[in-house]
Amino acid sequence: MTVLRTNQDLDATRLREVFGIYPSGVVAVAAIVDGVPVGLAASSFTSVSLDPPLVSFSIANASKTWPDLRRAAHLGVTILADHHSAVARQLAGPVERRFDGLSTTATPDGALTLDDGLAQFDTTIYDEVLAGDHTIVLLRLVAVEHTAVAEPxxxxxxxxxxGRVQPG
Ligand SMILES: Cc1cc2nc3c(=O)[nH]c(=O)nc-3n(C[C@H](O)[C@H](O)[C@H](O)COP(=O)(O)O)c2cc1C
Known part of the structure; x- marks a missing residue:
């Protein structure tokens, strides 16, 4: 039997470990801001609402990129594929190299997506909700595209x- 003890020290290391037990996908959130690509990798993405069509992700309040990214009229969201592990690391790495070698497309409103992602969303910011040391960003979908094939x-x-999803 598992006993949940009270008065535990829920420090950041322990929380990261326990939050990491829950698997997630990874998206790229990106836009063209002042003529240059700006973006980051996020595993906190989730679908939220059908009407209106909303998704969300959480951004650390310490993010240096978010203050620029949130200025974009539209934000692109790309669901990364299983061959994108290096791309995910790159999108979390040095800002000036995040888009090096990536094949991307921008909408006229500046939403930037990766061409070989599994799905691409054109979004606008619907709301931002401060939540502790992160901010929950609600995005309203303007347009969506997704690959027709089951693989990758x-x-x-x-x-x-x-990792990747093992076929059942
Ligand atoms: C797999 C993966 C998932 C990530 N998920 C998030 C996330 O959900 N929210 C977040 O704020 N940062 C997340 N990051 C970190 C950001 O991609 C980025 O490195 C961080 O925001 C620091 O860069 P910045 O200061 O330019 O924002 C993730 C990084 C990786 C590699």
Missing amino acids: SPLVFHRSRF
Whole structure:
């Protein structure tokens, strides 16, 4: 039997470890801002609402990129595929190299998506909700595209490592 003890020290290391037990996909959130591509990798993406069509992700309040990215009229969201583990790391790495070698497309409103992602969303910011040391960003979908084929499968982030969905 598992006993949940009270008065535990829920420090950041322990929380990262326990949050990491829950698997997630990874998206790229990106836009053209002042003529240059700006963006980051996020595993906190989730679908939220059908009417209106909403998705969300959480951004650390310490993010240096978000203050620029949120100025874009539209934001692109790309669901990364299982071959994108290096791309996910790159999109979390040095800002000036995040889009090096990536094949991307921008809408006239500046939403930037990766061409070989599993799905691409054109979005606008619907709301931002401060939530502790993160902000929950609600995005309203303006347009969506997705690959018709079942392969490749999505990139999975689990226990701080990248993996893939095993066919059942
Ligand atoms: C797999 C993966 C998932 C990530 N998910 C998030 C996330 O959901 N929210 C977030 O704020 N940062 C996340 N990051 C970190 C950002 O991609 C980025 O590195 C971080 O925001 C620091 O860069 P910045 O200061 O330019 O924003 C993730 C990084 C990786 C590699």
